[in-house]
Amino acid sequence: MATGQVKNNYEVTDKQVSKIETSSTKSTEDIANYIKDNFKTDGDKIRAVFYWTASNISYDVENMFAVNFNESKEDKINKALKNRKGVCINYAEVFNDIANKVGIESVVIEGYTKQNGFTDYISHAWCGAKIEGKWFVFDPTWGSGSISGGKFIKKINNYYFKADPSKIITSHMPFDYLWQFLNYPITNQEFYNNNFVINKTKPNFDFEAEIEKYNSLSY
Known part of the structure; x- marks a missing residue:
C-alpha cells in the first residue's frame, strides 16, 4: 500500500x-x-461511500493470502461488515455495493498493482465509479491505511479517492484494459516497463461505448 x-x-x-x-x-x-x-450530490455521496468503507474496515493482514473461491459477493460483503476486517476484494465489494445502492454506476476491478517500480506478484481489487459523466478510480483498500512491520496502520489516504485514470494507471493495471478508462490504453508490457507515456499513434479506444455494450450484456 502506497502512502502518498x-x-x-x-x-x-x-x-x-x-x-x-x-x-x-x-x-x-x-x-x-x-x-x-x-x-x-453524487460527489458527496461517493465521498461518503469511500470514507465509510475506508474508515470502518481494517485490513486483515493475517488472511491477506487466503483466497476462498467459493465465497459469493454477498459472503464477502457480509463478512467485512460483521468482522470490520477484510482484504482488497472485501473493501471493493462493500464500496461497489453501497455505491450502486445510492444510485452511482460502479464496478469492481481486478488486476495488478505496482509499488516502488515493482509489480506485485498477487492480484488486487479496486473500483471504478462514474461521477457527473466521468469515470474515476477508487481504491478503498490502499485508501484505508498501510502495512508496517506486519501490522495494519489505519490512516485515510485521499490519493486513492476519485483518482484520475491517467495517473493511477502507474500503479493500478486492470486485467481487462476496458477498466483503464483510457482512450489509449497501455499494454501489460508497457506497465511492466514503467512506460506510461500516452501513445496516440494507437487506435482510439472508445471505452465509454464499450462499457455501454458490456452493461447491455450484463443484465
Missing part, C-alpha cells in the same frame, strides 16, 4: 458520515439509505 497523501476537501462530508449509528451499518442497504438521506 493529497489534501482533504471533504471534512464536512466525512464528519457527517461518521455520525451513522452502528446499528445502521449492518447491511449495505442501511448504509446506502443513510447516505441518500444525508447527501444530495
